[in-house]
Amino acid sequence: MEKVDDITIILGRGRDSNSYIIGDVLIDPGSGxxxxxxxxxxxxxxxxxxxxxxxxxxxxHYDHMGADKQLQDEYGYEIYMHPLDKESVDKKLDDTTVATSFGMTTPDLDIKQLNEGDMVGDYEVIHTPGHTIGGICLCNGKSLISGDTVFAGGNFGRTDLPTGDSRQMAESILKIADLDVVQLFPGHGPYAISQVSEQIALSVMIASRL
Structure with missing residues (x-):
């Protein structure tokens, strides 16, 4: 566990995503x-x-939201997701949620919608399709919680899974580059608090070749 500014950072182990806490909000609790x-x-x-x-x-994706069911049942947490990805969960599309790759099925969840421009505390929701059709990032002007859209080091999420799209990914990374953030907190791997614009610029360059 680490802290940077208002963000509590829990780096994922194994195939699990990184998790973050801002205020009373837990972002991407992992597979469970x-x-x-x-x-x-x-x-x-x-x-x-x-x-x-x-x-x-x-x-x-299950490595980010598989734990939702247990946490909602145990603590009554409200769960939020972009409506385009909420639809995949509601319809229990196990290939789209990649639950099948974990030997699991998509959990039955009560999900509320989170749309472009909505606020999560001081963080604005940015719709960034490409890895999935309903992927989002959260940005407060300085920090970006980026899910599997962009990673540190110029990497970005794969686009060959159901609802992934390489053209949309390139457009989403360009959108992120315009935010000019200085701290990057991705869905997997290390976070970055220096040379972030250069790392995102590298992602832009690589994604433009897809």
Missing amino acids: FDIDYLKSQIKEAGLEMDDIKKIVNTHC
Whole structure:
């Protein structure tokens, strides 16, 4: 567990996504296979599970949202997702949510919609399709929580999974580049708090060749 400004950072283990906490919002709690680790990291941050009220999923993939069901059942958290990815969960499209690659099925969730321009605390929702059709990032002007849209080092999310689209990914990364953020908190791997614009520019260059 680490903290940068107002963001609590829980780096994912194994195939799990990174998780982040801003205020009373937990972003991308992971698959649920390592839920005890997640809970221990939240406690290490000086928080109780009841301090969290909402889950925001950057997209519908199981490694980011598989834990939603247990957390919603146990703590009553509200769950938010972009409507285009919410549809995949509502319809239980196991290939689209990649639940099948975890040997699981898409969980039955009560999900609320989160649209472009909505606010999560001080963070604005940015719709960034490409990895999935309903992928989002969260930006407060300085920091970007980027899901699987862009990663540190110029990398970005794969586009060959259901609803992925390389053209949309290139457009989304261009959109992110215009935000001119200085801190990047991605869905997997290390975060970046220096030379972020250069790393995103590299993503733009690579994605433009897809």
